[in-house]
Amino acid sequence: MMDAPALRSHGLCRDYGRRGMEVHALVDADLEVFPGELVVLRGPSGSGKTTLLNLLGGLDRPTSGQVWLGESELSTATEDELAELRTSRFGFVFQSFALLPMLTAAENIEVPLRGVRTEPRLRAERVRELLDMVELGAHANQRPDQLSGGQQQRVGIARALANRPEVLIADEPTGQLDSRTAVAMMELISALVHREGAAAVVSTHDPKMAEYADRTIEIRDGRLYGSGEQVR
Numbered sequence: 001m002m003d004a005p006a007l008r009s010h011g012l013c014r015d016y017g018r019r020g021m022e023v024h025a026l027v028d029a030d031l032e033v034f035p036g037e038l039v040v041l042r043g044p045s046g047s048g049k050t051t052l053l054n055l056l057g058g059l060d061r062p063t064s065g066q067v068w069l070g071e072s073e074l075s076t077a078t079e080d081e082l083a084e085l086r087t088s089r090f091g092f093v094f095q096s097f098a099l100l101p102m103l104t105a106a107e108n109i110e111v112p113l114r115g116v117r118t119e120p121r122l123r124a125e126r127v128r129e130l131l132d133m134v135e136l137g138a139h140a141n142q143r144p145d146q147l148s149g150g151q152q153q154r155v156g157i158a159r160a161l162a163n164r165p166e167v168l169i170a171d172e173p174t175g176q177l178d179s180r181t182a183v184a185m186m187e188l189i190s191a192l193v194h195r196e197g198a199a200a201v202v203s204t205h206d207p208k209m210a211e212y213a214d215r216t217i218e219i220r221d222g223r224l225y226g227s228g229e230q231v232r
Contacts, residue, residue, distance in 0.1 A: 004070075005032040006199035007056060007167045012065035014051050014222075025051040026222045029065070033167070033199040038190055040213035041203040048222040049203040050171055056201060057090055057169040058082045069167060087115045091160030091198065093170035093189075097152040099144040105155045106131065106140040112162040130158035133192060150181040157189060161196055168193060168200040174209065186212040 012029035015022040026048050033039050043049050054060040056067055058074045067074040069089060074082065086092075091112075099108045106127050113123045131137045134154040144152050153173060160168055170189065174182035186202075190212040193200040202209070210216045218225040 004034075006035045007067070007069055007201070008032045009056060009067045010065060012052070012055055012067065013063045014055060014060070015063045024222055026055065026062075029055075029222075029224050031056075031217070031224065033201055035166070035199050036194055036197045037214045038193045038200045038202065038212065040210050040216050041201055041219060042205070042207065042210060042216060043203075043219035044205055047219045049205075049219055051222070052219065052224075053169050053171050053201060053203055057092060057167070058086055087112065088163060089166045091163070091165035091168045093153075093156050093160045093168065093173045093202075095172040095175040097144070097149075097156050097176075099152055099155055099159075101144050104141045104143055105136055105147065105151075108144070108155050109159045109162055112159060116163055118163075126162060130162060133161075133195075134158045134188065148181075149177055150184065153177065153181075153185055154188065157185070157192065161192060161198070164196060165198055168198045168202075170200065170202040172203055172205070174204065174206065182206065182209070 009029055009031045012026060014026040015024055017023050029052060041049050041052065055062050058077070062075055065075070069085060072085065074085070077085065100111070109127050109130055110123055113126060118126070131140050134157060136151060136154055139147060139151060147155065173189065174185050177185060186209050189200065189202060216226060
């Protein structure tokens with residue numbers, strides 16, 4: 001891993017509700033994630049995992065505190081700047097797969113490449129490479145309803161990596177999968193993060209998923225614990 005973090009936060013807070021009735025969903029979250037590092041964020045439902053990921057990925061704005069993607073501060077970026085960063089420098093994997101049902105597996109993977117206007121020949125090469133990486137080359141022309149849940153999540157992971165993002169954000173990516181498929185997904189995410197050199201933050205409520213992390217962080221009641229614990 002490189003010395004400089006790809007993603008970092010300082011004093012990150014997110015409150016909801018009106019004054020006097022606030023819910024402190026995230027409290028003073030300090031975090032650094034380095035290129036090629038897989039950080040697993042563990043905690044029960046309602047602990048603040050999704051809130052933190054949304055802030056780290058520029059999908060929401062903090063009540064206070066800062067987030068940096070490299071030298072770009074997300075908390076002061078305009079909406080247009082955030083949209084560009086999310087398209088070109090982040091990759092997102094969702095629990096619900098979030099594939100476009102009318103598109104094939106290959107076409108779903110291609111969407112982010114079209115978003116940054118990648119030249120057609122390079123798009124096709126990258127899609128083929130990613131399909132091979134997630135072992136779905138034979139399913140390139142199938143639509144989501146023709147794929148299993150595990151296959152759909154493989155497409156989602158390939159799509160998230162299409163633009164070679166600096167940061168991968170995955171919110172409960174194994175939440176809708178059976179235990180055997182969930183293990184296969186975490187093995188795949190770990191292998192691809194290290195191969196592609198992305199900084200990754202993956203949330204889960206399953207303690208077994210921490211086995212695939214370079215580092216684990218516990219979140220309880222919006223507070224982070226163990227952010228310096230090296231797993232291996």
